[in-house]
Amino acid sequence: MKKVVIIGAGIGGLATAGYLAKAGYDVRIYEQLDYAGGRAGTLDMDGFHFDIGPSWYLMPEVFEHYFALMGTTAAEHLGLVQLDPAYKVFFGSGKPITIMADQACNVCTFEAVEPGAGAALTRYVAQSSDIYDASLRHFLYTNFQSLRDLLKWDVIKRAPTLLRLTTSSYDHEVRRFVHSSRLQRVLEYSTVFLGASPFDTPAIYTLMATLDYRDGVFYPKGGIATLVDTMRRLAEQAGVKIVYNAPVKNIIVEQGSARGIVLNNDTRVEADIVVSNGDMYHTETALLEAHYQTYPERYWKARNPGPSALMMYLGVRGKLPELEHHSLLFVDEWHENFDAIYHHKRAPRPASIYLSRATATDPHFAPDGHEALVVLVPFPAGIELSHDEYETLADEYLSDIEKMTGISDLRERIVSRQLMTPDDFGTRYHAWQYGALGPAHTLRQTAIFRSRNKSKKVANLYYVGGSTIPGIGMPMVTIGAELVYKHIVSDRRGGPVDSIERHVA
Numbered sequence: 001m002k003k004v005v006i007i008g009a010g011i012g013g014l015a016t017a018g019y020l021a022k023a024g025y026d027v028r029i030y031e032q033l034d035y036a037g038g039r040a041g042t043l044d045m046d047g048f049h050f051d052i053g054p055s056w057y058l059m060p061e062v063f064e065h066y067f068a069l070m071g072t073t074a075a076e077h078l079g080l081v082q083l084d085p086a087y088k089v090f091f092g093s094g095k096p097i098t099i100m101a102d103q104a105c106n107v108c109t110f111e112a113v114e115p116g117a118g119a120a121l122t123r124y125v126a127q128s129s130d131i132y133d134a135s136l137r138h139f140l141y142t143n144f145q146s147l148r149d150l151l152k153w154d155v156i157k158r159a160p161t162l163l164r165l166t167t168s169s170y171d172h173e174v175r176r177f178v179h180s181s182r183l184q185r186v187l188e189y190s191t192v193f194l195g196a197s198p199f200d201t202p203a204i205y206t207l208m209a210t211l212d213y214r215d216g217v218f219y220p221k222g223g224i225a226t227l228v229d230t231m232r233r234l235a236e237q238a239g240v241k242i243v244y245n246a247p248v249k250n251i252i253v254e255q256g257s258a259r260g261i262v263l264n265n266d267t268r269v270e271a272d273i274v275v276s277n278g279d280m281y282h283t284e285t286a287l288l289e290a291h292y293q294t295y296p297e298r299y300w301k302a303r304n305p306g307p308s309a310l311m312m313y314l315g316v317r318g319k320l321p322e323l324e325h326h327s328l329l330f331v332d333e334w335h336e337n338f339d340a341i342y343h344h345k346r347a348p349r350p351a352s353i354y355l356s357r358a359t360a361t362d363p364h365f366a367p368d369g370h371e372a373l374v375v376l377v378p379f380p381a382g383i384e385l386s387h388d389e390y391e392t393l394a395d396e397y398l399s400d401i402e403k404m405t406g407i408s409d410l411r412e413r414i415v416s417r418q419l420m421t422p423d424d425f426g427t428r429y430h431a432w433q434y435g436a437l438g439p440a441h442t443l444r445q446t447a448i449f450r451s452r453n454k455s456k457k458v459a460n461l462y463y464v465g466g467s468t469i470p471g472i473g474m475p476m477v478t479i480g481a482e483l484v485y486k487h488i489v490s491d492r493r494g495g496p497v498d499s500i501e502r503h504v505a
């Protein structure tokens with residue numbers, strides 16, 4: 001059997017491993033941490049349980065497709081519930097807006113804020129859905145190896161819209177539909193999932209409106225950990241072996257071809273194929289010698305690393321009925337907030353904030369009469385502050401949360417608290433510039449312009465995860481796994497594969 005070594009057991013690594021094992025390869029994952037899931041890890045503290053990273057289960061059809069390829073269904077493993085309300089948005093000033101599962105309600109909500117905005121939302125989501133569905137068919141599941149895939153009538157007939165949407169900004173497009181600043185913010189927040197600001201993100205990504213308005217926001221019972229655990233089990237059932245506490249120190253290259261890895265303890269592991277799920281910057285600049293680097297140090301100087309994050313994991317006494325499962329707090333200084341993060345590289349004050357209250361759906365994540373609350377403050381990548389400075393900022397952000405949500409005694413009710421700072425993203429995951437997500441989805445870092453998933457200098461070396469195509473987020477890295485599978489089995493077609501074929505006896 002051909003041997004594959006995968007560096008890292010993040011979601012992209014687990015999905016790649018599962019596909020390749022099903023295809024008949026002998027697959028081993030070497031993970032530096034003591035758990036699978038990478039950024040999608042968990043924290044247990046004083047009787048409270050938290051998903052420490054992702055919390056939104058979006059693009060359910062991408063996971064359905066993954067499960068189908070692994071011979072099962074999401075329903076069999078995940079206990080998915082559709083969140084209703086999907087989420088609630090608080091503002092610096094002005095009434096909160098709640099987005100429901102029923103789109104007719106959202107149309108009424110928009111209309112009540114701004115006459116005409118209900119119909120505008122319907123048009124916006126219709127345009128978004130058309131581009132989203134076309135992207136799934138042609139742009140996301142492709143390694144861009146054949147122009148023929150893109151020269152299809154399905155793509156060509158959308159060319160004028162696609163051209164307009166790739167050459168204008170997300171913010172510009174949203175303003176064509178709604179004028180209320182609150183509604184604009186509600187439609188623009190999705191760029192946070194892309195690691196970018198609505199002012200720098202191409203309008204093509206307004207396709208994201210399909211995710212919450214058409215397809216819905218789901219949650220696997222037990223949290224994102226349930227998804228990770230399932231992906232790990234499916235990989236293992238297909239024959240994958242995962243070695244934990246096994247940091248990789250370099251990739252062995254012989255005669256221009258990847259031949260395995262060396263662990264920090266100097267163990268040498270031979271392989272025919274190496275796939276790295278670690279951040280691309282780390283893989284390229286730390287695990288490969290300079291002349292084997294497709295993306296050396298100088299390449300990264302002109303790249304946008306996306307945001308980092310200041311995370312708070314809070315055990316709170318009493319209930320928080322003011323919050324939904326997902327709540328978003330948007331400051332009135334919307335533009336300034338993004339500028340602070342992406343251009344001035346300083347801690348945003350005041351800051352837009354995301355709150356995850358998984359105890360709304362999984363009450364057993366906290367002791368009786370308590371809630372487990374995760375606070376995410378998008379932060380500049382590469383920022384260097386002391387731990388004390390982060391603690392002080394955290395207090396200030398908590399005070400902002402009290403004001404914006406009306407939970408005036410939140411700080412007094414915190415019985416357990418832990419921070420995860422940008423530094424932790426660097427030390428824990430080897431994240432480039434301590435980034436939380438990976439390179440931002442600006443135009444220069446999208447599709448064919450994004451760092452590719454196959455080394456140009458080393459044969460049989462591939463990449464999967466948030467740094468490469470198609471991009472960041474759990475569904476995207478799951479698609480990325482299929483792209484690596486396609487490279488390895490020499491499937492040059494665009495679009496999702498129908499099944500995982502057995503390629504190795």
Ligand SMILES: Cc1cc2nc3c(=O)[nH]c(=O)nc-3n(C[C@H](O)[C@H](O)[C@H](O)COP(=O)(O)OP(=O)(O)OC[C@H]3O[C@@H](n4cnc5c(N)ncnc54)[C@H](O)[C@@H]3O)c2cc1C
Pocket residue numbers: 007008009010011012013030031032033037038039040052053054055056057058246247248249277278279282309311376428429430436437464465466467472473474475477
């Ligand atoms: C706070 C936060 C919130 C998020 N929210 C969402 C959300 O709501 N929905 C969503 O879809 N996505 C969300 N994301 C993004 C999502 O979590 C990531 O895009 C995705 O999980 C990344 O998966 P990955 O395959 O790139 O691997 P990663 O999770 O980056 O894992 C890579 C693995 O490689 C290992 N590794 C690195 N270097 C080495 C080495 N030298 N040797 C051995 N192992 C190594 C690391 O330890 C890690 O386990 C969020 C991310 C964060 C941080």
